[in-house]
Structures are given as C-alpha cells and as structure tokens.
Amino acid sequence: MASNKAHHATGFAAGVIAAAVVARVGGGGSFHIGVLLSFIAGVAGSTAPDWLEVAWWSRARRLWITHRTLTHWGVGWVALLVGSYHWLGHSVYAAAAFGFACGGVMHLLADWPNPLGVPWVAARHSLNLWNSGRCDLIVVAGSWVAAWFVSEHVWLHGVSVLRFLRVG
Numbered sequence: 261m262a263s264n265k266a267h268h269a270t271g272f273a274a275g276v277i278a279a280a281v282v283a284r285v286g287g288g289g290s291f292h293i294g295v296l297l298s299f300i301a302g303v304a305g306s307t308a309p310d311w312l313e314v315a316w317w318s319r320a321r322r323l324w325i326t327h328r329t330l331t332h333w334g335v336g337w338v339a340l341l342v343g344s345y346h347w348l349g350h351s352v353y354a355a356a357a358f359g360f361a362c363g364g365v366m367h368l369l370a371d372w373p374n375p376l377g378v379p380w381v382a383a384r385h386s387l388n389l390w391n392s393g394r395c396d397l398i399v400v401a402g403s404w405v406a407a408w409f410v411s412e413h414v415w416l417h418g419v420s421v422l423r424f425l426r427v428g
Contacts, residue, residue, distance in 0.1 A: 264307070266396035267367055271306025273403035274366035275299040278359035280407075280414040285348045294348075294355030301356040305363025309337075309371075332371065334380035337364040370399045 278298040309331045330336075341361035347354035368378045373395070377384035 263396050266370060266399055267307050267310070268303075269400040270366045270370050270403040271303040271363050273400075273407040274306050274363040275302030275359060276407040277366075277410045278302040278355075278362040280411040281345075281362075282348060282355045282358060284414045285345075294352050297352065297356040298359030298362075301359030302363040302366075305360035306367050308360065308364050309367045332368060332378050334365075334368055334378060337361055337368060341365055366403060370403070373399070 276299065278301070279295045282298040283292065283295050313331050338361075340357060341364075344354045344357035344361055348358060368380075372378050373387045375388050377388075
C-alpha cells in the first residue's frame with residue numbers, strides 16, 4: 261500500500277490524465293465542464309478504494325468489508341473506466357465517472373508493488389517489490405511521467421520539449 265500522501269499525489273496525476281483524455285475525445289461539453297469534472301473526480305477516485313471500505317453510516321466508522329477486497333477489485337475499476345470512456349461526449353456524467361475510474365485504477369497501480377497485492381481479476385496479485393510506504397517517490401514519479409506523456413500528446417499535439425532543445 262502506498263502512503264496516503266502518495267495516493268493524493270498520484271491522484272492529481274490521474275486527474276491530469278483524465279482531463280487530457282476527456283479534452284481529446286471531446287467529452288468536455290460546453291465551457292469544458294467535463295474536463296474540470298474529470299480532473300476533480302480523478303483526484304477523488306485516487307483515494308476511493310480506501311474510503312469506500314469505511315462504514316460511513318455507523319458511528320464506529322469501521323470497515324464494512326475487508327481491506328483490499330471488493331473496493332480494490334481491478335475488474336470493477338477497469339469496467340467503469342471502459343464504460344465511461346464509451347459514453348464520453350454523450351453525457352457530462354461520463355466525464356466525471358471516467359475521472360473517478362482513472363483515479364481508482366491509479367490507486368490500484370500504486371498498491372500493486374506491495375506484498376499484499378491487489379485483486380485484479382480473482383485472487384490478489386503482487387509485484388512484491390517493496391513494503392508499504394517505501395519507494396513512494398518511484399510510484400509518484402511514474403504517475404507524473406505518465407501524466408506528462410498523455411497531456412503532452414493532447415495539449416502540445418506531440419510536440420516534445422526535447423525537439424526544441426535539439427541542436428542542428
């Protein structure tokens with residue numbers, strides 16, 4: 261499990277990715293409300309697998325299901341991602357759902373290197389690279405590199421900054 265700070269940092273990267281995809285597909289709607297909603301939902305979705313486990317309706321606020329089970333299920337998050345992508349441009353709610361799913365998938369990717377793993381399809385799978393809270397910088401940097409490449413392709417139309425630095 262990545263730390264809470266790492267999930268927030270990767271969530272902003274997920275929000276940038278979601279906003280870029282929504283802008284590219286044209287699901288932003290008038291005044292690009294969908295782009296803004298997808299960004300905000302991406303940030304919220306990055307912590308959703310953890311806060312969805314909390315029984316908010318009880319005073320104790322304990323977990324209503326075991327940690328890293330249903331709310332961390334990869335098939336559900338990917339299904340939401342694909343389904344909402346399909347509806348981009350048809351509903352502004354699809355942009356928010358897409359951003360939320362981007363954040364959720366980013367959360368799972370951040371938890372995957374941990375020995376506890378993530379239930380992608382049926383059983384938990386782990387990359388078993390490091391323990392909880394360790395190497396958060398690698399996870400955060402990786403998410404922001406992905407956000408850079410996606411947003412560069414969308415907003416800079418693939419014109420890399422490195423092309424401007426080329427000599428000759």
